[in-house]
Amino acid sequence: MTDQPDLPASPIGFGRIAATLPVRDIARACAFYEGALGFSRSFQNGEPVGFVILTSGAAELHLTLQPGHRAAPFPVAHMLVDDIEALHALCQSRGLRIVKGLKSQDYGLRAFVFEDPDGNRIDVGQRL
Template sequence: MSSADIPGFRFGRIAATLPVADMARAEAFYAGVLGFRKVFENGEPVGFMILKRDAAELHLTLQKDRAAAPFNIAHMMVEDVDALHALCRAHGLRIVKGLRDQDYGLRAFVFEDPDGNRIDVGQQL
């Protein structure tokens, strides 16, 4: 069955939800370091937050007792991958896969956020 065979609906945006152990630390990283802005939060203490920057949207969910996944949980496309790589290094983030041109047409790297979430970052070559 192809998508042409499924009638009646279209997909809109889809956003990654990242589990975090400390919401304030996650907000400080995504807003303070990467420049996202908070557009929504819910709970007291805050257990869910939506952050936006440009066309990107991230959802953060408080999961205090979870272990980080050993695989990439989000893929982020950017316009200056070298600048983001330098920013991650400057803030002491773990670089899981180094910055390099890939045979699939992206210049890419993978980093871990302060909660250990692996984010794959790419830029079209």
């Protein structure tokens, strides 16, 4: 890796950035995020549907149909919640795989990692 000169701060103001999750089955993924987590569908595209935008409060999640999807072995999204205990219990009750157990971290979050029905790892935190 080469040394990079110090660059001035960017004058660009960034707005929202939304995670896009590849899923093998859009209907199943929507059922999980809408039914289990309370997201609402705000947009969908294609016939059959191949892309969906889900929202909940300020959170936005994009789902894209990828029938051959293989999940990455690391978290692909991070979400902050206001009741991590409830979300952890919900994930357990749905039989989702908890990759990293619920724990208070020294960086100021209580956190855990779960896999959605497509194996996408989601890192969840609540500020301490």
